[in-house]
Amino acid sequence: MTMAECKPRGPCSGCACESEEAVVKKREGFEDEALVVKKGEGGEEEDEEDEREEDVSAAAVNGVVDVERLLQELVDLTRSLLAEEVLDQQFTQLQQLQDESNPEFVLEVVSLFFEDSERLLEELTEFLAQDPIDYVAVDAHVHQLKGSSSSIGAQKVKTVCIKFRKCCEEEDREGCQKCLEQVKQEFSVVKNKLEHMFELEQKILAAGGSLPYPEEEEY
């Protein structure tokens, strides 16, 4: 099979076009600088290639394909979280702050958010179990949770916190209970999704790929 005839939808396993074929890795809005990928020119002959180079290229292409799959999964996950408003553009700000001098910035901030939120949610559970409820203290906790969720871009958590604060203002016990359940639920969702995102990122880096983080914009 020649280059012209081979039109694989997935990884090409059989023909000689493997060694030249690479996939363009330009994601919408993202530029992947370190991971190679240029489209090979169709129709180029590989008569000059020897076997050793073909082996290296096959291994390299398989590596690239794994990374490609992982990157696609990561990009799809990020896009869906933004579309579903689980995360908002503030999360993108965090990603823009991550660079070679601060390579785990997002993970660090988000980890602090997880710990801090878990503490706040435990304390809120205790407060709401009391009788009478200290609504001022509850509101102060929700205010903190709202602030930190806003800072990392956890939009749904923040939205529930806004509703929660209204229930505190109205001293609505049942409303507060419902909001607590909802905020725990939303927190659990964003935590699971972000943990999955970090796992994907680790796999990509381990496979020699690079993270498709948005470039810092010029303001």
Add this chain to the structure above:
Amino acid sequence: MELLMELSSKMTTNNYPVSQKRFAAAISSIPEAHVLAVDDSIVDRKLIEGLLKTSLYKVTAVDSALKALEFLGVRDGCSTSLRPNASQVNLIITDYCMPGMTGYDLLKAIKDSTALREIPVVVMSSENSPNRIESCLKEGAEEFLIKPVKISDVKRLWSYIRNPTKAPCSGSGETLGPSPICSKRKVGSLEGLQVKSNPESQPCLNGVIVA
């Protein structure tokens, strides 16, 4: 062949794209400025550190207004012998809502101090309250930022730091004349203010100590 070599070299290089801004800044002649950040939220302290460091500021982050004053060498509203720290701080950025001493109280304490009043202060808050904004500006804050703080907010902070290598005060704590650092005071005016629309506006829970 060329493509293969490029492929293998790219796969072994640094996994993170070099920030263009950092590169440009590294080769520029912008001097380093020291910012004191004050916020009781651990998440926000981490965020503000990240935001400031990306603009090549040196950052000291503390979790309360009292600790900020200690760092600056002021106790009980009086200047003690001025610590070297104070003379090295080029900007203070503080949260408004903090338990105990608020960011507004801190702003007032700084502007009431002959040793510290020339240090520009920026206040941050999640609440978009015109009264709060106006009172901070009247008290001498350079700007009032609505949280969450973004990269674009931080990039503007340079305009408040006229001379990063110059100490705002002398070591002896004498009152100095007007400093170029505070040439941009917005008193009683909301002009040029960073205000974003926020449908929620709640009073700050001053004085509530949260465990």
